Amino acid sequence: MKLVFEKSISGKRGVRFPECDVPCAGNIPDKLKRKNYAELPEVSELDTMRHFTRLSLHNMGVDTNFYPLGSCTMKYNPKICEEAVLYKGLGDLHPLIPQLPDGNKFTQGALQVLYETSQFLSEITGMAEFTMQPLAGAHGELTGTMMIAAYHASRGQKRKKIIIPDSAHGTNPASAAIAGYEVVSVPSNADGVMDIDEFEKILDKETAAVMLTCPNTLGLFNPQIKKIADKTHEAGSLMYYDGANLNAILGKLKPGDVGFDIVHVNLHKTFGTPHGGGGPGSGPVGVKKNLVDFLPISRVVKKSDKTYALKYNYPSSIGYIAPFYGNFGVILKAYVYILLVGKEGLARIAENSVLNANYIMKKLKSYYHLPYAHTCMHEFVISAVKQKKNGVRAIDIAKRLLDFGFHAPTIYFPLIVDEAIMIEPTETESKQTLDKFIDIMIKIAKEVDENQEIIKTAPHNLGISRLDEVKAAREPKLRWAK
C-alpha cells in the first residue's frame, strides 16, 4: 500500500480551524521561526479515513482472530471499558488540576478510581499498598528494582546483584541493569523450573533480590516456590514477582502469601485492557508493609472524611517515576473490568485459562515435542525440534498458521527451549475456536511430511508474502523522505 505521504497533493486539507478572532498576530521574531514547513501530508479527511481504514484491514487483533500469543494474555477486551474513557469528566481531565489550590476537590471521581484500583490489586496480590504510576510492565520492574535499592540503602547496605532465572523475560534483566544492578542468571532444571541447588550456590549477602514470574515463562508452577522465598529472606534479600503471568493464579493464590515482597501487574494482560498494537500498557507495583515508605510519589490516600487526596510528603520515597498518576485511561479500563467480573469471576478466569491451555497441550503432544510434559498453567511451550530435523522451523509453522486465520503463538521464547512455540489461549476463547486451532496445528504437523514447501513459503494468502527481516536490518530504511 502507498504511504500516506505518497498520497499527498498540494493544497488538500483534512481539518479546518476557526478564523482567528483576536486582533493580534503572534509576535514570534523571524529568527526564531523555522525556515521550511514540516513536509506533512496534504490530504482530505476522506483520504485520511480511507488510508487508515485500509491499513486496519491489514492487521489482526483479538476482535478479528484467535491470538494465542504466549506471555501476552491476549484475552477479549470488554467494550464498556473502552466506552468509559470517553465519559466527560474522565478522558478530558487535566492532570495538573490536583496541584491547584483545593485541587483534589475537583477530581474526586478520578482519585477514587486510582485509589480503589490500587486497593483491589492489593487484595488480589496480597500486598499492603500499590502505586499506579508505572506506565507498562517493564516500567513497573524498574520502579520495583529502584525500591529494592532504596530498601537496602535504608539498612545501610549496597547490595550489588539481582538473581534472575534463565527462562525470564528480557525486560527483567534489562530493568535490573537500569537500576544499577548486576544480573546473575540461574539455570532451569530438568523439570523446567529454577534449579534450587544452583540457586542456593548463587544466593548470598550481595543479593539484593530474586526476580521471578510464577508460573514461569514455560507455564509451570514451581512447587518449591515457598522454599525459594524463605531462603531469599534468610539471606536478607527480597522477592520480586513479575506479574505478567498472574492470569493463571487469579483468585487462587496471592503472591504475597508465597513470600513475594514486590509485585508488578500488567493491566494490559491480566485485567483486560487492550494492547493497542504495542501499547499503551500499565504496570502498577505493589509492596509489602516494610517497603511502603519507598513507593513513588505522589500517593493517593483516602481521608477520614471519605474524600481522596494526593500526598507528597514521603521522605524515603524513590521519588517521581512518571509525570502524574500513571496511564489513567488504562487504569480506568482495568477498574471497570474488575467491577464487572467481581471477586467470584477472578477464579473463573484462572480456571478457564488453565483448562483451555491444558486442553490444547493434550491434543498437540503427540504431534509436537513437549519438552516439559507436565500439567501446565495458563500457557505451555512446545518445540519444533522434531519438525526442524525435517527442515521446518518454528517460524515456518508460525507463518503457516497465519494462512488459516490464526495469529501465531510466541516463538523462540523462552530462550531455554530450542525452537520454542509458546501457546496461551486465555479464558475468553471457546472450545470451538480451540478445536479449530488444534486441527490446523495437526494439519501443519502432517504437512511437514507431505508438503513442506507450503510451510516454508507461507504465508500465501495475505496479500503479502514472507518479509525479509535481514534486509531490513542490513540496509535500514527507517523513514520516508521527499
Added chain:
Amino acid sequence: MPYISNTDEERATMLAELGLNSIEELFKDIPSELMSYSFNLPTGKSELEVRHFVKGLASKNVTDLICFLGGGFYDHFVPAAVGAITSRSEFYTAYTPYQAEVSQGILQSIYEYQSAISLLTEMDITNASLYDGGTAICEAVMMAVRITRRKKIIIDEAVSPIYRKILHSYAANLDFESIDVPVGKDGRADRKIIESELDNNAACLVLQNPNFFGCIDDLTDLADLAHKSGSLVILSTYPISLGVLKSPGEMNVDIATGEGQSLGLGLCFGGPYLGLMTTRSKYVRQMPGRIVGETVDKNGSRGFVLTLQTREQHIRREKATSNICSNEALCALAALVYLTLVGKHGLRELAELCSAKASYARERLLKIPVIKQKFESPIFNEFVLELPIDAEDVVSKLMNKKIMAGLPLGHYYKNMKNCMLVALSEKRTKKEIDFFVESLGEIL
C-alpha cells in the same frame, strides 16, 4: 460469567479429554496451604450497573471550566476522525507487531509516524514511541551517557520540573552527577553558567523549547558549545510549536524528545500519553525502543517489519539500550492521524493561532496595572505573570468563576509564589479571554 464462552458441558467434555474430574486437579502443583479462598472484593456487576456507577464517578470531576492551564499538557482540539481510526479494534486489540505479515497496518502506520516526527523535528530517525515526554528525557540521557561514556548531566532549570524530578529518580542509582542550572533573568538558558559547566566530563546538556515558562529561544549557540566539549544536546520539544518555531534539527541538537499529548490525545488525567524521541542517523544503534523499517517480501513488494532488534531487551537482556517493551503504539497512531489531518499548512496555521491568542491574552493581562511580566523573552502559547498576591489565591478565586486561570508556580519554584503560568490553545475564544481578563482585574 461474561467473557468466558464455554458452557459447563463444554468444560466437562474438556476435563474428560484430560482424564480429570475437576478443574481443581489442574492446580495440583500449588501447595494447598498457599491457596487463597477469600478475597475482599465486590461481587461482579452487570454492564448496565457498572456504566451507571462509572458515569457517577465521572460527574464528581470538574468538566466545565475554561482552561488556561498548560504546563506541558494542553487543551487542544481533537478532530473526530482521530478517534474514529484509533477505535478500530483491528488496531487497538492487536499486540506488538511480532508477526509482520498480519500486522502491516500497525507497522506501516508506525513507519509513517517515524517519518512524520522526523519531518516535524527535522531530525533523521524517530523510534516507535516511549512512554511519555518525561521518561523520554531519561532515556535520552542514558543514551548520551552510553555514547559519550561520561556521567555528568547539565540541565537547564527551565526544563519542566515535572520531568526533572523523574530524571533525578532515574539517575539516583546510576552515579550520574546532575547539575541544575538556574534560568537567566530574561527567561532564557543562562549561557555563562552552562559554558562553565560544559567540560570534558559532561555527557549532555538538557534543554527545553519552548521552556517551562513558555519562553522561546534559538539554542544553536548552546549546541555548538556543547559539541565543542564533546557533549550531546538533548532538546525537549512541544510538537505543536514546531509548526512555526525553529526545529531541533535546525538548532543542530543530537536528540530531540517531547510529549506527544498535544497531537490528538485527550488530557485523560495524565495518560496514556506519548514519548517522542528522534535523533541523528549515526546514533540509531544506541536508540531505545522499537523501530520499524522498510523491506520487501518474497515477491519484492514493499512491506514493513520491526528492525534493529539487537538493541532490545528480548535479545540483549541486561545489555539492551533500554528495558522498554510495551510502549505507546496506539497513541503514536493517534498522533500520526492527527498530523495527517492537520497537514503541512494546517500545522503552521494552528501554531500561529495559538501564538496569536497568547499574544492577545498577554497584552490584555499586562494592561492590568498591578500585573507584571516575569520574563521578557518572546513566547509561543504560554507565559508567566507576576501577580501582586499569592498566585494560589488568584487561581482559587477564579475557579469560582469557572476559570482555570493557570498554574501557580510556587509549588515548583520557591521564589515564584506570586507567579502564574498561563496557557492558550486554539480552543480559547476572544470572548473567553476577555472574560478571564475582566475577572482577574476584578479580584486584584
